Structure formats: structure tokens, C-alpha cells
Amino acid sequence: MSSEVVQLQRRLDGVFVEAALLGGMVPNDFVLVGNEWSAERSVVMQELLQSTLPRQQWPQSLHWDWRRKAPELRLLEAAGFGIVCERQWQGVMLTKSASYVAKLAPDKGKPLVYVDFLEVAPWNWAIPEVGGSGRFRSVGSSLLWRAVEQSEEEGFRGRVGLHSLPQSEVFYERVFGMTPLNRDSAKQNLLYMELSADQAAKLLEKGK
Amino acid sequence: MAAKRTMTLNLTDAEMGALEELSEKKELSKTAILRQALRLYQMVDARIERGDKFFFEDETKAKAEVMVL
């Protein structure tokens, strides 16, 4: 397991606190995450059911279960990353390094890091309609940044690919500079997006 | 990074050639190419064991199953 220090902004007072971004998560870690987040998930679900917020605007990861993803970490190509702060998992990400190759020219066919799953803890979700403003901000951003770093470490020059949930498409394009490619019928018609080596270099420069 | 162990590989000229060609094409070191190959092999094997089937599809949409042990 590897550990590096990252900064998370606490929404309450805007203060940046130190958190640990852990790599090399094992199956049992995903089980712990699933268990840790399940109670809050139920709470949010109840609140949403009682609210007038239309379903399309509900957090699209509401029904996920990280325990189901645990076996995937046994494969060499899989890597699990998580951010721990105040002794709780604030966000978790699962990447794959041999399942996908780049579709974007001029690097078509070259390997990339594929983000299979990424989620921030339910208590960090910003859903003002039900009073959920979220404890920590930019958890998702920090994790995705780590995926770009992983890609560099693998020799993939920062190339990253993912299928975006509809709510997040704008985020990947504007914050990371990812290029939307196609709606993938093999993946529930989600938009497949890629970060090229050039864009990755620009991103890492911008974020220094 | 986890502790690493060293292995020596004896490759034929053809194998080394293929390795170098892939290395250049994918812009990866030869070691990285072999790592990717191992990851890919393990992943495919795991899915086949699960009962999934591995196919190639050509431009005419004709599917041909890839037999991998």
C-alpha cells in the first residue's frame, strides 16, 4: 500500500485539511468502504424519496455497492485508490490498465489507464435540495488527478479513459480537458471520454 | 511499490523483434510491454473462467471466437 498527502477543502469553514490518498487497496478495503457508506446511502435515499427532486437529478451512484467490486482487485491490471480523512473513506476509485487502449488520434492503440469506478462518500454529496451540502469538496477531482499520475507512472504518458455518467460530462471536459468521443452502446450509452498525452501534460502544468 | 523479484528471459530473435516492435509502437519500455501482456492474459483468463466468451468482430460484423487457454 502506498500513501501520499493530499488536501481536501472542508466545506464548513473553507479550511484545507490534510488527507491520505492510499494506493494498493485490497479486496477487504472495498468491503469496508461498502459497509462504511451504506448507512448514509440509506439516509440520503430516504431524504430524496421524501423530496420533490426529480429522479434524473438524483446522484447517479446512489445504489452502488463497493463490496461487489472487491473481487476485481485481485487482478494485476486493477488498482484501487482511496482518500482517508478523519478516519473515514472520503472517496474511492478503481482503475484498470490493460482493459482499454486509446481511441483518440494520434495515440490510437496506445495503452491508457481506464477509470472503471469512482465515487465520493455519500456524506460528501452536494445535494442542496435535501440539505446535503457535503462535508468535503474536490474529492472526486483529487482521485481523478491520481489516475492521471498513475498513467504517467505506468509509462502511458497521462492518458486516461472513462465512460461518464450524464451528470458529470461537463466536469471531465471543463476541469480535466477530456475529449468526448462516442456514446457506447456496450456501456449503457454512456459517453466515452479520453484524456490525451498532450492534454495530460497541459493539465499537470495547470495544476502545479 | 511492492518488492520486486528478478527473472531472466531467453527470447528468440523473432520474439525479441516482436517485443521491440511493440515497445516502439506503444511507446513503452520492453518491461512495460511484458507487464501489459501479463495483465491482459490474466484478465482474459479470469473472464473466460467466469463463463464469458472472447470475440473478435471484423468490419462485416462477423464474429470469431478467440480461443485462449
Added chain:
Amino acid sequence: MVNINKSRGPSRDWLLGAADIEDGCRSVSVGGLAAELGMLSSGTTRIKPAFGRLIEFARRNQGLTVEKLAERADVDLAAILEIETDDRAVPEERTVYQLAQALCLPQAKLMELAGLATPKPETSRAALKFAARSEPASKLTRDEREAFEEFVKVLDESSDGA
């Protein structure tokens, strides 16, 4: 083995900009749409949840990770995860037998709970009660421990020492 690396993440300025947009999306996530990924089981009163919960509690009570239990019981890790998380999972007889040995639980009763044998009335009653009382969490709370011990007591008492 933990290597602590210096911080090399993005700058605060970048994070602030990213956070604003992240907020606009409610929260950023990657993965499939909910329907495909399996719903949370919402407190049903069927007996099946008790099996998975019992295995999980017995495991955690012994301070075992899922990997350690897989090793100790000589069963597939995926099988344990499926048992603990999927109420619809039907485990193999050998798996249940091995888990019974490894976790010191009455084997015949475990078969009943797993859906591999017809459950006796007292098993069903105790299972429903246990399922209603227990909720997944990372540590066994005192309540959970009480529920767990009570349940095991009933199973042991109504067993023929199998």
C-alpha cells in the same frame, strides 16, 4: 509496507476551481448507471439475508478479513464476497461446509440458512429476528454482538451437535 510520498497532487487554486464545477454536478462519479449495479437490499424480512449477515459477523467477530477467511476455510474469495453481499446467492454445499468448520458454526443449520436444506421453524424465527436487528457496518457494535450471540445460541441449542 507503507511508503509515504510527499504531496504531489494539484494546487489549492486548481482544487478550488475543480470543486466548484464538481459541486455543480452534485458529485462526480464514474461507473455504470444504478440499475445495472445491484440495488441495496432494503431490510426485507426474508430469512436469506441472515445467512450472509451471519457469515460476515462471525468472520468479523474473529477479526478476519475476507482474504484470511478464504484462506482459512479454503474457499474462493469471490464466493465469500458473494455470500456476504448478495442475498440471492446460492452457495455450493462444500463452501457452506468449509465455512461452518472455519467459523465454528453448526453445519446443518448453516445449510438451512443458505437455502440448501429446508429450514426448521425455530431457525426461521431466529433468522428473521437477526436479519431485522443487524445492519452492515465496519465494526460489530454492542447491539450487533448481542444479536449475533443470541442467534448463534439458538442455532447451537437446536442443533444435534452436527
